Amino acid sequence: MLSFVVRRVVAAFGTLLLSSVLVFLAVQSLPGDVATQVLGKDATPTAVAALRDKLHLDQPAWERYLEWVKGALHGDFGTSLVNAKPVGGEVGQYLGNSALIAVVTVLFAVTGSLVLGIIAGLYRDRWPDHLISTVSLIGMSVPEFVVATVLVLLFSIAVPVLPAVVLYGPDASVGQLLPAVWLPAASLAIVMAAYIVRMARTSVIDVMAGEYVTTARLKGLSTWRVVTRHALPGALLPTLHVIALNVAWLVGGVAVVENVFNYPGIGKLMLSSVQNRDLPVIQAIALISAVVYVCCNLAADLGAMALNPKLRTRGGRTR
Template sequence: MDAVLKMVAQRLALGLLTLFVVSLIIFASVEMLPGDVAEEILGQSATPETVAALRRDLGLDRPAHIRYFEWLGDMAQGDFGRSLANKREITELLGTRLWNTLFLAGYAAVIAVPLSLALGILAALYRNSLYDRLVNSATLTSISFPEFFVAYIMIAIFAVSWRWFPAIVNVTAETPLDERLYKAFLPAIVLTMVITAHMMRMTRAAIINLMASPYIEMARLKGLTRRRIILHHALPNALAPIINVIALNLAYLVVGVVVVEVVFVYPGLGQLIIDSVTKRDIPVVQACSLIFALTYILLNLLADILSILSNPRLLHPR
């Protein structure tokens, strides 16, 4: 247990360092954007005096490193500042949007994870069969197309032609759960198609790699069926790489929903960050980017912890 706690502490320290570096990149990237924020807000008819006054109000006349450390300190205390576009507290904007994004990612994960594990186990169980080849071909095809292309195809078929699901996912905080599940089904399926292939192929590969191990040969010599060997002997030892790829794909679900949210006009963080970039609402862009980075880092940390708990030998690499 001490070794696990030490590993967790090391991963947390590395995660904090990574988050610090990412915050530097986010701030520097925003600083390097062309144009002046004050001029964008006031418009082309603004006089130099009004631009200078607004820059002072926004704190843009101070050195960049001072503004960075003030921004980082406020973020650490949970103060995201105010939106430049509508003067609302950014925490108010993020609350519902973050929940919507997490709901969509969780919806897709609930479909994708069991489906991927089932397809991967069956592909390993019936290796080189017609089923194995069909599943591999179908999953490779699904990840070969860009997400927006798959989304528009789904909209054209299921929303426009057949009218089974809405093309625009207009949900609010008051939307009932059953209605929310119905409206968000198409974007959830698009995300499922994107990540299922990676998880399915990793499950299949991890199990097949273990099938050549000596203890698997011993199980075969004992006369155990192939199904029992895979489910009771190979799968438990293949959990570490499977958990890793699942956690990484879940991280992608949260931070990679931007394109899907924009296509379906889904009111999540992805749509918010795109709208904020268009309006040059820099504080909102920075807050959303940092939340995405933090989510990715936390899910990677969770993947490391779960992998080691499922296979303690990883604590002592050779």
Template sequence: MSAVVAVGRRVLIALLTIVLASLFVFLAVQALPGDVARQLLGQDATPEAVAALRETLGLDRDVWSRYADWLLGAVRGDFGVSLVSGAPVGPDLLTAFGNSLLIAVPAVLVGITVALLLGVVAGVRRGRTADTAISMTALVLMSVPEFMMATVLVLLFAIVFPVLPAVVLRGPEATPVELLPSVVLPAVVLTLAMAAYVVRSMRSSTIDVMSREFVVTAELKGLTPLQVVRRHALPSALLPVLDVVALNVAWLLGGVVVVENVFNYPGMGKLMIESVHNRDLPMIEAIAVVSAAVYVLCNLAADMTALALDPRLRTRRRTRSRRSA
């Protein structure tokens, strides 16, 4: 029962966080300087035309009623109409998010798995050659900006050895099959950028856990090093790393602006740049809320995984309440 309560509490907090994030995003976008209607019509538009467009867009209503209508529409998947194209925001946003998934999912699956493995190896073999090599590589990758890493990969694999396309030429209208050759380089950049942080975090956590009494006791019982790491050290070492993994996964799924812009990749990051440049407020609001929802859901998944790995988290609150009583 305590597990159900803990899960329910975290789900409610996640939903409340998304709602609050949507409110802050909506108010921030509405507070931007300038008149959207005049920008769309141009500086030569008459006051009557500006007033008519403001009424059409609902900008003459108070902000709270506009937010309520927008929130109800967002719950139904209707984020409004783009001020630039005049088309519904939802399909374009879904296409961009799907394109971002094409580079984010391989980066997550490969990057997280390899990073956790290398972090454990570096932590177990602390101070040895393997630890030094892994730690130095991770530090170098952490210090190199994503755009520099992307530029080097383009130079090597698209110019010196022209085996992969440097940029996406067709843009948002490209199908997933057409995008596949262009997915490799952005996915590699994201994998390297993300894995470095996870490796460092997993190494530190493994070193800390390997020095604890229950691990030493397992070693004294005659278990092999692999059994000690897999059965005893790894579950405890993963707990503090889950938040780092969740943040990096959300960073990927939310759309990486720099990487997608370098490769002209039609994902969430590229769409956000274009929307900000065109002052497409409905699209900006939708992208921001979806990105916030991704962050919240990734952190919720990290909490659920932590509950599964450490049952003490499910009973800690109940124990505290008994003590206070």
């Protein structure tokens, strides 16, 4: 068990290290001169040279990478090229706003999709299964910005109960942002839940056909006990990684939805930073996205180990 955890943690750190290299190289290889892009076409050669010196663009790439990683480990991602503010504080403020959407999305999407997937699996080829499967397929086929637009038409225009756009800035309080969280969260949850429902349904069908479930039924156990004590843990195993991938997808999916609703989150900051070529902010957001992805997969691996006793034997190898 300990060796299993150690291997997963080491692999996670290795992935993060590789991700940091790829993020740095990708941002640094963007076409054009950063100093000229930031200062504009009318900038003087002296101003361009001064900015290049300030950004250490004349140093070798490996030196700039090591300096960036060293600062990132201490929470220092540099200074924004647009407003001269510390990148860490600015990204943290926007990230906190996006976390509010993410918590609501994960809470409803994961809980609701697992329940619907279990119902669809238990009522295979009957009307609950057909209804849930049809709705989930529609959710998988429709992009999140289309879902967001439909929700705005329904709940902001046809029945104006929720705001269509956010009028507050990144320094807004939770109380100010809370009324505007529900539509973005619902847009993401609908798309996210569709994939989890399909996997949960398939897993439940496979598990319910297993010999140990048949044995439990022959012993006279109730359907509820068979599902909760025997089928559900086995069905959750393959679903955990789908949940992890979808939670990591939120970092990218939230960018589109936040711009639809003008929500002051990390996605909106990322798009504006790309437009303004604010490289320190882009690098910080990309690295944070990699951290979220790696942490989600690590949590899924550890959760699978907790649910599957075979992974806790012989250092994580099944017998």
